[in-house]
Amino acid sequence: MGILIKNGTLVTALDTWTGDLRCVAGSIQALGTDLEAAADDTVIDASGQYVFPGGLDPHVHMELPFMGTISADDFETGTAAGVAGGTTSIIDFVIPGRGDSLLDALAAWHAKADKSVADYAFHMAVTWWGDETAEWMRRCVQEEGIPSFKTFMAYRGAIGVDDPELIEIMRCARELDGLVTVHAEHGDMVVDLQNKLMAEGHSAPKYHARSRPAPLEGEATARAIMLARMTREPLYVVHVTCVQALNAIAEARGRGQAVYGETCPQYLLLDDSVYDQPDFAGAAYVMSPPIRPKGHQEPLWAALRSGLLQVVATDHCPFNQAGQKEMGKDDFRLIPNGAAGIQHRLALLYTYGVLEGRLDLNQFVDLTSTRAAKLFGLYPRKGSLTVGADADIVVWDPAASGTISASTHHHRCDRNIFEGFATKGAPSTVVAGGRIQFQDGDLRVERGAGRYLKRTTT
Numbered sequence: 499m500g501i502l503i504k505n506g507t508l509v510t511a512l513d514t515w516t517g518d519l520r521c522v523a524g525s526i527q528a529l530g531t532d533l534e535a536a537a538d539d540t541v542i543d544a545s546g547q548y549v550f551p552g553g554l555d556p557h558v559h560m561e562l563p564f565m566g567t568i569s570a571d572d573f574e575t576g577t578a579a580g581v582a583g584g585t586t587s588i589i590d591f592v593i594p595g596r597g598d599s600l601l602d603a604l605a606a607w608h609a610k611a612d613k614s615v616a617d618y619a620f621h622m623a624v625t626w627w628g629d630e631t632a633e634w635m636r637r638c639v640q641e642e643g644i645p646s647f648k649t650f651m652a653y654r655g656a657i658g659v660d661d662p663e664l665i666e667i668m669r670c671a672r673e674l675d676g677l678v679t680v681h682a683e684h685g686d687m688v689v690d691l692q693n694k695l696m697a698e699g700h701s702a703p704k705y706h707a708r709s710r711p712a713p714l715e716g717e718a719t720a721r722a723i724m725l726a727r728m729t730r731e732p733l734y735v736v737h738v739t740c741v742q743a744l745n746a747i748a749e750a751r752g753r754g755q756a757v758y759g760e761t762c763p764q765y766l767l768l769d770d771s772v773y774d775q776p777d778f779a780g781a782a783y784v785m786s787p788p789i790r791p792k793g794h795q796e797p798l799w800a801a802l803r804s805g806l807l808q809v810v811a812t813d814h815c816p817f818n819q820a821g822q823k824e825m826g827k828d829d830f831r832l833i834p835n836g837a838a839g840i841q842h843r844l845a846l847l848y849t850y851g852v853l854e855g856r857l858d859l860n861q862f863v864d865l866t867s868t869r870a871a872k873l874f875g876l877y878p879r880k881g882s883l884t885v886g887a888d889a890d891i892v893v894w895d896p897a898a899s900g901t902i903s904a905s906t907h908h909h910r911c912d913r914n915i916f917e918g919f920a921t922k923g924a925p926s927t928v929v930a931g932g933r934i935q936f937q938d939g940d941l942r943v944e945r946g947a948g949r950y951l952k953r954t955t956t
């Protein structure tokens with residue numbers, strides 16, 4: 499009972515060729531031309547279509563307790579929305595509270611993630627440093643399949659860490675061959691600006707962006723890079739949004755330091771005029787870092803093209819306008835930070851990256867799947883079209899077109915920050931875990947079919 503995909507244009511991070519691919523029992527079993535179908539195979543004619551390795555989104559937050567509420571997609575609905583858009587695996591973040599055991603938090607995340615329809619892995623956020631933290635980190639890497647750690651330089655007083663804590667985390671990760679990832683914003687300066695703006699009576703969503711301007715991200719990125727340099731720890735900077743941060747990363751990489759960077763479609767495609775929308779509509783775009791002024795977007799595209807940034811993720815973390823974003827109606831500091839994105843990552847990057855000539859198809863696959871799989875210890879099981887790899891495959895119809903809308907998306911959220919955006923290209927078939935889970939607009943996912951992915955150090 500295999501699946502035979504015939505006559506597609508197979509695209510990996512390196513190669514493009516026309517041929518067939520056959521999956522059996524959840525793995526890719528053969529690649530070639532004129533492959534024979536077994537009697538009970540499902541045969542998919544992919545003529546005129548692309549065949550990509552399934553997308554991997556290494557930055558999502560399903561049912562995350564945050565800012566007094568819980569992100570609106572759970573692991574089932576969020577991974578289902580991913581499958582509908584060609585993303586067949588995710589890496590979510592276990593985020594313990596300050597003072598909480600990392601391993602207790604991990605158990606809680608496993609319980610929530612059990613209902614995922616697609617495969618999932620975890621990063622571990624280290625939100626404080628105590629006597630047991632080093633041992634918990636060791637167990638994450640050596641026993642739990644979690645070789646990457648998230649740190650927040652923002653969110654001071656909650657999940658953010660200070661510099662001495664960050665140094666301890668980097669030293670410990672270095673000993674374990676783990677990778678530290680960082681949310682880089684100057685947390686104390688954010689708090690100061692937030693309080694100043696509110697004291698002046700500026701409570702609207704647009705002041706969220708004013709309270710976290712690009713220089714705060716640039717400084718924190720440079721500081722994290724310096725600390726990583728001194729501790730000899732590789733560093734992955736999540737959601738890079740601005741020229742200042744790009745410059746810091748370029749300087750480090752130019753010296754040969756192992757620094758990697760990720761951005762997200764919202765930072766490539768939106769500018770801060772979104773915050774000027776009337777009637778609190780700008781709250782939908784409240785996320786951290788915020789959407790930047792015009793002038794930052796093209797340098798981010800250039801950074802993807804040149805390899806300065808290696809990954810496009812989403813930071814998928816939806817909150818409904820009704821009942822959630824509204825919590826900050828009179829105080830932007832109380833608007834839950836985050837937005838939905840997992841379903842449209844591939845379509846947006848294809849439409850505005852590949853078709854606009856900013857990226858080629860191989861770069862597209864590298865940015866949406868392969869590089870994250872390599873950096874985070876999932877390659878070649880994920881991110882590749884090779885014999886033995888997981889049967890996570892996207893058949894991509896370049897002739898499809900659509901318009902993004904909250905009224906039709908699979909995100910469990912009443913807003914879409916890309917509302918009205920035209921897209922070209924879409925998955926016609928998505929195979930995840932060896933099963934056809936999406937075909938011609940029909941989502942056929944199965945609650946709990948996703949497996950936990952233990953990762954390895956790289």
Ligand SMILES: [Zn+2]
Pocket residue numbers: 557558559813815
């Ligand atoms: Zn995030």
